[in-house]
Amino acid sequence: MRYLMTALTTETTPAPDEKLFVEMAAFVEEMTAAGILLATGGLAPQGVRVVSHGDELTVTDGPFTEAREAVAGFALVEVASQEEAIELARRFRRIVGDGESVLQQVFGP
Amino acid sequence: MSGESGARGGKAAAPTPPGAATPPGTEVHTTDVHAAVSAVWRLESARIVAALVRIVRDVGAAEELAQDAMVAALEQWPATGVPNNPAAWLTTIAKRRAVDRIRREQREERKQAELARERDRGEPVQPADEVGEVGDGDAGDESADVLRLLLLTCHPALPPQARIALTLRLLAGLTPDEIARALLLDTTTVTRRIADGKRILAHQRVDFSAAPAAEEVSERIGAALEVVYLVFNEGYAATSGEDLIRPELCLTALRLGRLLARLAPREPEAHALVALMELQASRQAARTGPDGEPVQLHEQNRGRWDPLLIRRGFEAMLRARDLLAGDRPGPPGPYLLQAAIAVCHAQARTDEDTDWTQIAALYQALSHLLPTPVVQLNRAVAVGRAEGPQAGLDLLDSLRLDPTLQDYHLLPSVRADLLQRLGRTTEARSEFRRAAGLTRNDAERAFLLRRAEALSRTEPRGGADAQGGDGSIGRQLGQAADEFLAGTGWGAATRRSYAQTMHRLCAGLGATAPLDEVTADQVARVFRAAWGAAAPATWNRHRATLRSFAAWAGQDALADAVPRRATDAARVAAPTSAPGTLGGGRAPSQAALPREVLRSLLRDPAIPARDRLLWRVLHESGATVTAVLALNVQDVDLPHDRARSGRSFICWRPATTSHVAQLAGGRTSGPLFLSARRPAPARTPADAADLCPQTGRRRLSYERAEYQFKQATRQLDPAGVGFTLRLLRTGR
Incomplete structure (x- = not known):
């Protein structure tokens, strides 16, 4: 089963430093080689919002979320159980420090 | 492995010793602890057990120690919460117990030696060296440990079933219960296979001090790849049971395959196997219909093929090909050829786009490396697409004598497909029914029967295609057999014997085959496959039945190609008949048994x-x-x-x-x-x-x-x- 893991920055999330980048790169590399990590990436704080209402389509330029709850990155993982996904999140959070991750099962493709 | 320090925190995140008050890492309910332990275990067991094997130098002991560590986690985590670094916690506990065990053994040995010496000379004994050099095992190369463990669990001295059980147990971290569920066995069987395997391994001489040599890896990797692919296939093409695919088993195999490719990165076949599994797994969602029935490749909705897995399959394939073109020149191996076939399918946007000529060529190359009937069968399918159904059918007919395929449902099912494309509907229908009678998978059986039914609908029973050449309505073999067996005047034993023969004939030729079209050669083929190795008396008994049937049906020629065999007089014993059973006495009740x-x-x-x-x-x-x-x-x-x-x-x-x-x-x-x-x-x-x-x-x-x-x-x-x-x- 697949889970989408999104990482939210909070007020106490530390700014990334060199050590974090090195550890994160190694973690990503290992998880990719193990086939657990299918896709991952960081998200730009700005973006475009597209809202549809009936026939009407509104396009708004961002940023549009409070900085402290913005989604900063995502990872799509292939796991055997929700507990495995939690274990991966645990490792991830150990590298990035304070903050919040949300895990949601992905259906499809 | 370069990812080590990042993934596990290395030395920086020292595990909390057991017993110390550990602040809960996360709010995990106690009921979830079991699931959490098993999740960590699945991800980490290979490394933990491998390190233990190096320390204690025995697979059985290592497994027990690992088990102890899991039990400790199950006991302590509910109270202390899941530790911040559960993998390191488990490793530390397990290694600590391994060292304890060695110390205990050394103490025992010393005590024995002391006793012996005291008895001999009455001298006091110098304290022996401490176990310092055993250490906690961090000095060793972790991936070498895991590779050694994998080569061990796939050791050629082990029976194949023990290899699978041990690999799933020690490298994939499954419990005997989980293995039993995955392989549809009962836990006792799995436990026994694991125990047998450990016993056999205890007798193998293994060098635990050095990483396996490159030549050794090349030599033995084939067995490991085979185990992984067997596990994958058991999940992907479930041979029995209700589900056609058991995804969790596929996932386990994929993980094992990637692990193997990481441990032996210079082996092209390891990457090729990963490619093959990724590409096959990419079709998983499209392979079954809404009711769990199989959807054949050419009917699959390719939009449901998983592009992520396809991409990873292509990447693994490129790694394998690069190795063959550079580091490890040589002819492509069996996994590479199979992966190449999977690539052909993955590259085709529609079924019509498929390069069947290329696939048929790949199967031909594969049939030299793996001359198995199943490969030939697939080759016939490819040739049938590349050169037309008749060419496929010709190739297939050369396989029909193969006794190993006698009860293999895919043979009649492939034949049915080709016959249908040739417009030979009646034959196709009976082949579909035969295939349905042979498969052990419920979903597939239902599917095959539906296909047979669909053919019946297009050309109703007794319609044009059921008529013989002279215009008379043809009778089906199964109907004729039933009528023949219903004949009166036979004893129970005779009828039983007759039924055996007719049952085999119907299974071999299809119960719905028109009797008029059955040839003596076809009958002879069934006889050779079924009773070719049986005693002459058995052969002759079935032959006698066949002759009676042929005479009864007015088709005496049917038995012409089945010659009588000379019997060994000593083997012919007079049939015994105990009173009150088959012979005299009251007739046994025919009421049904609820x-x-x-x-x-x-x-x-x-x-x-x-x-x-x-x-x-x-x-x-x-x-x-x-x-x-x-x-x-x-x-x-x-x-x-x-x-x-x-x-x-x-x-x-x-x-x-x-x-x-x-x-x-x-x-x-x-x-x-x-x-x-x-x-x-x-x-x-x-x-x-x-x-x-x-x-x-x-x-x-x-x-x-x-x-x-x-x-x-x-x-x-x-x-x-x-x-x-x-x-x-x-x-x-």
Whole structure:
């Protein structure tokens, strides 16, 4: 089963430093080689919002979320159980420090 | 592995020792602890067990220590919460216990030595060296440990089933329960396979101090790849049970395959296997329809193929090809060829776009490396697409004599497809039905029957295609056989024997095959495949039935290609007939045996296990009483839940296998079902094969088996006679 893991920055999330980048790169590399990590990436704080209402389509330029709850990155993982996904999140959070991750099962493709 | 420090926190995140007050890392409910432990275990067991194996130098001991560490986690985590770094916690505990164990063993040895010396000389003993050099094992190369462990669990000295069980247990971190569920076995069987495997491994000489040499890896990796692919296939093409795909098993195999490719990065076949599995797994969602029925490749919705997995498959394929082009030049191996075929499919946007010529060429190359009937079968499919159905059919017909394919459902199913494309609808329909009768998978059986039905709808029964060349309405083989068997004037034994022959003919030719179109050659083919290896008397008995049937049906020529065989006079024994069973006495009741009654009989501890097992096998296999009683211990194929009977198999349900194993006990040959006592000297059987070399008991006779069943069922029979064993097979 697949889970989408999104990482939210909070007020106490530390700014990334060199050590974090090195550890994160190694973690990503290992998880990719193990086939657990299918896709991952960081998200730009700005973006475009597209809202549809009936026939009407509104396009708004961002940023549009409070900085402290913005989604900063995502990872799509292939796991055997929700507990495995939690274990991966645990490792991830150990590298990035304070903050919040949300895990949601992905259906499809 | 470069990712080590990042993934596990390395030395920086030192694990909390057990017993110390650990602040809960996360709010995990105690009920979730079990799941959390097993999740960590699946991700980490390979490394932990591998390190332990290096420390204690014994796979069995390492597994026990690892198990102890898991138990410790299950005991402590509910109170302390899941530690911040659970993997490191488990590793530390396990290694600590390993060191304790070694110290204990060394102390024991010292104590023994001291005692010996004191007794000999009465001198005090110098304290021996401490175990300092054992360390906690961090000095070693972790991936070398895991690779060594993987080569061990796939050791050629192990039977294949033990390799699978041990690999799943030690490298994939599955419990015996989980393995049993995944492979549709019972836990006892799995536990026994693991224990057997560990015992065999204990006797292998293994160098635990150095990383496996490159040549050793190249030599032995084939066995490891095979285990991984077997696991994958068991998940991807579930051979039995209700589900067609067991995704969790596929995931396990994929993980093992990627692990192997990481550990042996210079082996092209390791990458090729990963590519093959990724590409096959990419079709998983499209392979089954809404009701769980299989959807064939050419009908699959390619939009549902998983692009992520396809991309990863291509990447792995490129790595394999790069190795062959550079570092490791050589001809492509079997996994690379199969992966290349999968690539062809993945690259085709529609079924029509598929490069079948290329695929047929790849299968031809593959058939040189893997000259198996199954590869030939696939080649026939590809040739059928590349050069037309007749070319495929020609290739297929050369396979029909292969006894290993006699009961393989894909042969008639592929044939049916080709026949349908040639417009030979009647033959196609009967081949579909034959295939349905042979498959063990419920979803597939339903699917095949539906395809046969669909053909019936387009051309209704008795329509144009059922007519013979001269315009007369053709009769089907199955109908004719039924009418023939319904003939009166035969004793029960004769009818049973006749039914056996006709059943085989119908299974081999398809019950719906028009009788007019059955040829003597086809009949001879069935005879050779079914009874070619049987005793001449058996052959001649079936031949006699065939001749009666042919004469009765007015098609005497049918038996022309089945010659009589010279018999060995010594083997022809006068048939015995015990009073009150088959011969005289009251006729056995023909009333049906209700299912619940049978179930309670099978569980009745007052009845000997041997008899209950016999009834079970008869009931589940539908095989004849004679055939089941004729089984020898060496015919039994526990891993596949079946036993060889002549050229075919008697199959039972997986749950029955452990009972068969119990009955066989430690015996390696002789009859499976034995009488309770040794025979009197005068009743020693003429044929040594009917005597157990270990116990000296003789084969259980039909008469005795029948008697026991009647005794057990007499109370249940309204007529008070008791039921006959044959009800077990027919009352299914």
